[in-house]
Amino acid sequence: METAVLIAVLVIALALFFDFTNGFHDTANAMATPIATGALKPKVAVLLAAVLNLIGALLSTEVAKTISGGMIREDELSAAIFPAIIFAGLIGAITWNMLTWLMGLPSSSSHALFGGLIGATLVGAGAAAIDFSIVVSKVVLPAVIAPVTAGVIAYTATKLAYLMTRRYDRKPDGRDGFRWGQIFTSSLVALAHGTNDAQKTMGVITLLLITVGWQTSPEPQTWVIFACAITIALGTYMGGWRIIRTLGKGLTDVKPAQGFSAEASTASTILASSALGFALSTTQVASGSVIGSGLGRRGSQVRWRTAGRIMVGWILTLPAAGGVGAFAALIVVWLGGWGIAIDAVLAVAIILSVFLRSRRNQVNASNAMSEVADSVRAVKVTRNPPPTRRQRRSERTEDERR
Numbered sequence: 001m002e003t004a005v006l007i008a009v010l011v012i013a014l015a016l017f018f019d020f021t022n023g024f025h026d027t028a029n030a031m032a033t034p035i036a037t038g039a040l041k042p043k044v045a046v047l048l049a050a051v052l053n054l055i056g057a058l059l060s061t062e063v064a065k066t067i068s069g070g071m072i073r074e075d076e077l078s079a080a081i082f083p084a085i086i087f088a089g090l091i092g093a094i095t096w097n098m099l100t101w102l103m104g105l106p107s108s109s110s111h112a113l114f115g116g117l118i119g120a121t122l123v124g125a126g127a128a129a130i131d132f133s134i135v136v137s138k139v140v141l142p143a144v145i146a147p148v149t150a151g152v153i154a155y156t157a158t159k160l161a162y163l164m165t166r167r168y169d170r171k172p173d174g175r176d177g178f179r180w181g182q183i184f185t186s187s188l189v190a191l192a193h194g195t196n197d198a199q200k201t202m203g204v205i206t207l208l209l210i211t212v213g214w215q216t217s218p219e220p221q222t223w224v225i226f227a228c229a230i231t232i233a234l235g236t237y238m239g240g241w242r243i244i245r246t247l248g249k250g251l252t253d254v255k256p257a258q259g260f261s262a263e264a265s266t267a268s269t270i271l272a273s274s275a276l277g278f279a280l281s282t283t284q285v286a287s288g289s290v291i292g293s294g295l296g297r298r299g300s301q302v303r304w305r306t307a308g309r310i311m312v313g314w315i316l317t318l319p320a321a322g323g324v325g326a327f328a329a330l331i332v333v334w335l336g337g338w339g340i341a342i343d344a345v346l347a348v349a350i351i352l353s354v355f356l357r358s359r360r361n362q363v364n365a366s367n368a369m370s371e372v373a374d375s376v377r378a379v380k381v382t383r384n385p386p387p388t389r390r391q392r393r394s395e396r397t398e399d400e401r402r
Contacts, residue, residue, distance in 0.1 A: 004212065007083045007340060011208055014090045014347070016231045019201035021097040022109040023053065023235020026193060026282050034182040034259065049190040050237035056194020057202075057229030071114070071134050072121060072207060082211040084332045084340055085117075085124040086204060091347045092116025092325025096317060098354040107313060108281035112321040113200055114139055119322030120329035142273060143314070146280050147288030150269040154289040157261035158296025165257065178256035185263035190236075192270035193282050198232040199274070258297055262289040284314055 031045035040048070093109070093116035100107040114135070121129050161178065202220040205228070209215045220228075266282070266289045273280045328346070332339035 004080075004083070007087070008208060008212055008214075010340075010344065011083050011087045011090070012205055014087060014094070015201050015204045015208075016227060017351075018090050018094050018097070018109075018113065018204075019198065019228050019231040020235035020238075021094060021101070022113075022197050022201070023050075023232040024238040025097055025101055025107075025109050025235075026197060031186055031190070034179075034186045039179045039182045039256070040186070045186070046237055048187060049193075050233045052187055052190035053194040053198065053236045054229050054233035056191040057198035057232060058225060059191075059195050071131060071139070072117065073129050073131055081124055081332075083208055085120045085329055086208050086211075087340060088124065088328035088332055088343060089113070089117035089120035089325040090204070091328040091343055092119055092321040092323070094347065095324045095350055096321040098351060102354050102358055107317050108143075108283050110197060110200055110281045111139075111143065111314070111317040113204070115318035115321035116325035117204070118318075119325035122322075123326045123329040124333060142280050143284060146269055146273060147284045149288075150265045150285045151288040151292030151295075153268065154262045154265035154292030155296040157264055158258055158293045161257040161261055162297065178260040181260045182256060182263060185260055185267060188267035189263050189270070189282075189286070192267045192274065194229070194232065195274040196270050196280055197282060198228045201228045201232070255297070258290075258293040261296065262286070262293040265289040265292065281314070 031040065031042075031049050034040040035042050035045050090113075093112040096107065096112040096116070097109055118130060118135070202224050205224050206215070206218060206220045209221070209224075210218070215221065266286045269285050269289075270280055270282060328343045331342055335342065
């Protein structure tokens with residue numbers, strides 16, 4: 001009994017650490033463009049995101065119930081083996097998050113978690129323990145549909161924004177009013193991030209508690225909700241500056257009107273999905289919005305090779321985290337209790353080695369931007385776009401008058 005309690009506590013601690021990595025990994029999804037356009041200073045933006053992540057995590061539990069009562073069939077698993085499976089899955093997710101953070105690569109913390117859990121469950125319990133219909137309907141399909149939907153919304157919003165303010169076409173700073181609007185829309189994205197991403201860790205902990213018989217309802221307990229909300233907020237406040245710097249070099253091409261449109265699209269897509277219980281990747285949704293806003297601006301052209309590399313990174317997350325989770329579960333299957341101890345040692349070793357490696361080249365708020373900004377590199381924007389038909393007519397009228 002004492003061993004079971006110890007394993008459960010260890011799994012909860014590891015789940016909260018994943019929640020922490022999720023916070024610093026995805027901060028830039030909300031605060032990328034207001035930092036780049038000067039609407040908010042980096043540290044102020046991250047603090048605001050942390051507070052709103054905390055509030056958002058307390059608003060909904062629909063996504064948590066998708067994980068705790070849907071994706072994994074806990075009735076197919078014994079209470080003796082399932083905590084170890086969750087532990088192995090979390091190792092897969094954290095390993096992928098830490099490695100991509102070290103390299104400054106865009107990835108989905110959500111899909112890392114799903115991949116790790118699926119890989120570990122396949123090895124530890126078999127395919128019967130996974131409800132693939134839930135995986136397809138609430139994980140895979142949203143991963144395909146949501147970025148496209150967000151991109152279309154951002155494209156339309158950007159077109160409307162430029163149409164409504166076209167009298168400022170010849171004034172470089174004429175649309176700076178959108179910069180202030182970005183404070184509101186980026187705050188909505190941070191709030192939406194809390195309503196979706198923090199719920200996933202709540203779902204994992206609740207699933208553990210159900211499996212070991214400590215609760216029966218798929219609804220997260222109050223202490224679980226607050227623990228996950230506070231942890232992701234702390235992770236968000238850390239900022240994830242390494243990813244922000246490495247993948248943010250293209251963000252300076254985003255104008256305030258585009259940033260406002262992209263953030264409004266991201267927030268609306270995530271909030272709607274959270275209400276329906278769809279577990280989205282905020283990175284993918286935000287990236288789709290940024291690409292859509294770039295296409296909505298005249299003179300832009302998609303660099304499909306760059307966009308393809310971004311998509312490949314998205315595709316690799318599930319199988320990569322799943323592979324690590326499966327390997328960790330295999331150690332448990334082979335060695336039992338000793339396997340859990342070995343997995344714990346390996347997890348600590350990976351976390352410490354990545355952290356020490358990152359200290360060789362520290363990154364802080366002064367040189368940071370956003371992981372979402374890599375999406376902007378997929379959109380080539382002409383600095384001096386051709387005149388619109390209205391502008392050409394105006395020029396012809398002016399010439400006739402002269």
